[in-house]
Amino acid sequence: MKDVGIAGYGAYIPKFRIKVDEIARSWGRDADSLKKSLCVNEKAVPGIDEDSATMAVEASKHALSMGKVQGSSIQALFIGSESHPYAVKPTATIVAEALRLSRGLFSADLEFACQAGTSSMQIVYSMIKSGMIGYGLAIGTDVAQANPNDALECTASAGSASMLLGSENILARIEATYSFTTDTPDFWRRQNQPYPKHGGQFTGKPAYYRHIVECTQKIMEMTSSRPDDFAHVVFHQPNGKFPVEAARMLGFTERQTQNGLLVREIGNCYSASSLIGLCSVLDEAESSQRILLVSYGSGAGADGFVFEATGLLPEARKSFMKVKDMMKNTVYLPYEKYARQSKKYA
C-alpha cells in the first residue's frame, strides 16, 4: 500500500497574550500558586474579529503554501473544534470558500473536545490511503471558552493547526494510528451553555492519564517501538503539568518533549493544542527521526499517531516561519481589554 503522510503544515497563534499574573490580579487570587499548579505563565487570546474559522484559514494558507498545493486540488476538509462559530452552518464551508478549495469536496465539522483535530487527521488519512482522494486538509482549531474566575480561565486559549495530507512529496510519513475511547465524564458543556463544566481532580488520573497512557502503550506495541525510538514526543497540553507527568510515566525524557511543549507560553488551544505542538516538532525534526503524537479529548478519548520524518522535510520548511518564531511578536493585554475582546461582558 502507498505511503500517506503530511505534505505541508501550518500553525496559527493569535498575536495577543494575557499573563496568568494579570488574571490572578483581577480576581484577587494568588498568581504564584496558580502558576505553580498549572505550570502555565500566559495564554494566547484571539483578536476581537478572530474565531475558529478565521484562524483555520490562516493556518491552512501556510500548510498549502508549504506543500505547494493549490486549493483546487484539495478533495477533503475536516475541521475539529469545540468552538465552531455556528451551531448549525458548517465551519468547513466557510474555510473551503476562503481557501478556494475544490467544489468536489468531502467535508464535515467534528467535535470531540480537544481530540477532534487528530480525529480529522484520521479521516483524511484513511481517505487517501484507500485511494478515494489525493489531497486533504485536517484542521484542529479553537477559541476556548472558560467561565470567568474559574482556574480554566488561566489556560483556555486560542489557536489553529492545519495538516495537508497526501501521498506525494511527503514530509512526514504516517506509520500508524490508533484510538482509545471510553465514557469518562471529566469535562462537558451542555447545549446552549456558554461555558464548560469540569470534574476538578477527576480530570487527571481516570481521564487524561489513563487515556494517554493506554493509547501510547498500544501504538508503541503496534509499531514495535520503545521510548528511545522516538526523537520527539507530543501529548495534548491542557496545562504544563499533565503532559510532562505523562511523559515521565511512559519513560520519555525532557529532551524528547521539549520541542512540542508550548502550553506555558500559549495556554491550551484545545483541538489545536497537540497539533500546534506537532507543527513545532516538524520545524525541528531531522530526516528519518520518528515522532509520537497523542491527543486527548475529554469525554473521553485519545488518538495516537507515529510519524517518520522524510528527507524532504528540512528543505520544504526552510522558507517558512517556525512556530516558535510566530510566538515572539506578541502584545500583552490588561484584563479589562481581554474581557472585552473575548466578549465576556459584552
Added chain:
Amino acid sequence: MPANIWRRMPSFYSLAGSECMKCSSLYFPASKVCKKCGSQEISERVFEGAGEVVTYTVVRQGFNDDSENEKLVCNSPYIISIVKLMEGPMVTAQMADCEPEEMKIGARVKAVFRKISEEGEEGLIRYGYKFVLA
C-alpha cells in the same frame, strides 16, 4: 442579506478581482469591462494580499453600519486604510490587530481573513479580508 453576502464572497473572502486578457489591466473589485481598453475578455485574478499603506484614517466615532442590525466586529477606534496591492490595484479595508500609533504611510501589510460584521447574536456572520502590519 444572505444573498448579498453570498454574491460578494469571492471578492470578500479571497481578494478575487479581474484581469483584462487584452491589455493585462488588473481590477479590484472585479470589472466586467476593461476601463482602459474596453475589452470584455476578462478573467478572474486572485491577488496575493501583500501591499503597502497609501493612506489611512482613524475612525473614533460610531460604527457606520451597513444596515440597522449589522454590527461591525472590531475595536473602537478602528483604522481604515487604502492599500496598494503588490500587483497594482488599490483596496480600501480595515486594519486588524493594530493601534493607531503603530500606523505609518508606506507600511507593509498583508491581507488576513477576519470577521467583518455580525447581524446580532442570531444572524449571519460576514467574513472577509482585513489587513495586518506585515
